[in-house]
Amino acid sequence: MDKHLSRYQMLFSLGFIFMLVAAVGAFFAGVEVGSSRTESRYEAKKLLASAASAKTSYSQQDLVSFYHTVFSPYREFQNEWLAMEKKVESRNIPASSSLLKDLGDLADEKRKEIESVRSVPDTGLLASARIGYLASLDSISQASAAAAKVASGQPADSFLSSLRKQQSYKDAARKGLAAQKDYYSSMLKWASGVDGGIPSEAVLTGTVQSSAWSSYPLLVKIKLMADLLEKRGRWTDYYPQDLAGSVDALLQSGESQRLHASSINELADVVTGTGAVRGGDFWTMKSRLYGKETLPQLPFFLPPDN
Template identity: 40%
Template sequence: MEKRLNRSDLIFSLAFLLMLVIAVGAFFYGVKVGTDRVESKYAAPNEPEPTAPVMPNAYQQQDLVSFYHTVFLPYREFQNDWFDAQRKWLSDSTLDRAGYLDQLKKSAMKQYDAIKKVSVSNSSPLLVDAQTSYLKSLKLFSDSFSDLAKNANNLSADAFIQEVNANAYYKEGRIQALTGQGNYYDSMLKWAAMIDTDLPAEYESPDILSIAKWKQLPLIIKIKVSADYLSTQSEMKEFSPQDLTAKIDDFINSGQAEKRKLKSFSAIAELLTSTDGVRNGDFLQMKSRFYENEQLPQLPFFFSDN
């Protein structure tokens, strides 16, 4: 005779089956959750990383103006002393050039100390780099003057200036000065690109820039191209990149480029710089003729005789 399950046995069996179903369901749910987490973990690196936002306070006009007064002008003061000394040496061979070099060394270190104290915002790294390059330049020039002083009065002025230009410290100082200048003008292009979204924030000067292409460039890019040229050619001059820019535009507009069969920016720039055809202040003299409606940062060398 079959033994019938009593009520308690039946309840126990049903409870056991229910627990088994719950356990199996929980197991498979756990497997699914774990699988999803693993897939998510290894899929994430393949997703594109969010682009870091551009710092809203980078390359503001006030940063460019502050740099002009606290870094560029002190450096320019030393540079003017140096160019003035060379003119005097060439006009008077009896001058004590060793004494001049001692004064120039003091001038370089005076401006070095002034510029070193300046705090440039890290949000504008090109300006930080420019400050660093100007500091390196001043220190290298100071070292070169110490090195050159011992032979300063034993050569003619022309021969001595050639010796200066061949000095390793001086040559590296000139490179650093032009690098600082290039970074400063690159910062101006960054500023312009924020003001006018049609302008690129960066521009790489081509090896050959035709006159036709040059004429199409906005002024701020032309000035950057001129700064790049001076840096590439290691041309440290009394004039500024904007002076070279204006002189090239004048040369083209006057028909001289066509007359001389010059077809590129670099060909004209080489002719003008090698023949002392550019003067400090040329940009300001020609600004109303060529650039009346061009937008530039409010820096004194674009708007006054400073």
């Protein structure tokens, strides 16, 4: 009897331990799978949205509507976040958990705002851009939550270095820049429909020589700068048109020859690496550098007083 009971107890104990190990394993697997499913959900939607992008054309109303309902809310958050980084870097404010929590809440708020939009097409570049911006906000929300746990009391340099090394932070920048590229690609689709001299697509695949650059329509130059920003991973508070204008200003000044930079890629790296590009630069040089160009009537292409 005792021997039988002892065997029963042993089997029961082994069974209990097995179930406990399985439950713990399932929990941690669930956490990882949940995160992967979120990522996969966005990737699947992006693939579906991109499937029709080659065939899709856009009206100016499509571009304007997207600007106000998706692009602008995202940029409002992005500018707040980048302003925080600059203030911490310049020691104007300390890194704090409450600051990161507020920014995480803002990211969630903007994501819900963009998610509620129903005016964006279900397929094509604008749909892909919207999905990318939503995914970017999800990732930066995760980054802010992780950073908030260790922010208080950290030296500024240490805090920013740790923050920028986070995979969720890198993902947020990458997804946001890819979405920005898609939005500017949609502008080219629109432009080619109203001006036969503008191609419907332009992709930065290698080095662009200055001689070729000078012959490009302005919107093509701007799209190529959106490509370059994505390739370089530069999540910035200035726009691709600000970078295009800075490059053209450098070419016009003759400084490119002194720098021995023969490609646009090199010139763009010079002006971004030295902090010579700022948001709004495009409008300080537009009338001086460019004549009549085909651009959609979007707020960031219109005079500042409009």
